[in-house]
Amino acid sequence: MMDFKLNWTENRDPCDECSYSHCIADTPFGRFLLTWKVWKTDISYPLGFDETPWGDIFYGNWDTIEEAKAEAESVLSVKASALMDQLNKEAE
Numbered sequence: 001m002m003d004f005k006l007n008w009t010e011n012r013d014p015c016d017e018c019s020y021s022h023c024i025a026d027t028p029f030g031r032f033l034l035t036w037k038v039w040k041t042d043i044s045y046p047l048g049f050d051e052t053p054w055g056d057i058f059y060g061n062w063d064t065i066e067e068a069k070a071e072a073e074s075v076l077s078v079k080a081s082a083l084m085d086q087l088n089k090e091a092e
Contacts, residue, residue, distance in 0.1 A: 002077050002080045002081045002084065003077055004027075004073050004076045004077050004080065005073060006025035006027065006032065006069065006072060006073050006076070007025060007026070008023045008024065008025045008034075008069055009023045009024045009025070010023065011023050011065070012024075013038070014038075018033065018035060018050075020035040020036060020037055020038070020050075021035065021036050021037070021038040022034060022035045022036070022050075023065070023069075025069070025072065027053050027076060029053035029054070029076075029079075029080075030051075030052070030053030030054070031051060031053065032049055032051065032052055032053070032072045032076075033049065033050045033051035033052075034047065034048070034049055034050075034065065034068055034069065034072070035047070035048055035049075035050045036048070036065070046059055047059065047060060047062050047065065047068040048060070049068075049072065052072075052075075053076070053079075054079065
């Protein structure tokens with residue numbers, strides 16, 4: 001399986017582009033937009049991907065922002081590997 005390490009922006013405050021606290025990782029396939037509600041005091045605040053390279057929106061029960069970022073890298077690795085497998089089969 002392919003292994004990806006994404007380059008994430010620093011954590012950003014809400015702004016005109018995104019109304020939640022967020023960080024972004026760009027990929028050749030599109031970007032990940034990881035968001036969270038900074039005003040939540042519970043440590044298990046809901047983290048979610050409001051944008052992914054393939055158009056999915058999903059939320060998880062990650063305990064930290066770093067765990068959510070690792071999930072994005074894992075999902076990207078699986079999807080990119082599946083794409084490469086498909087392209088290799090079509091090339092045969």
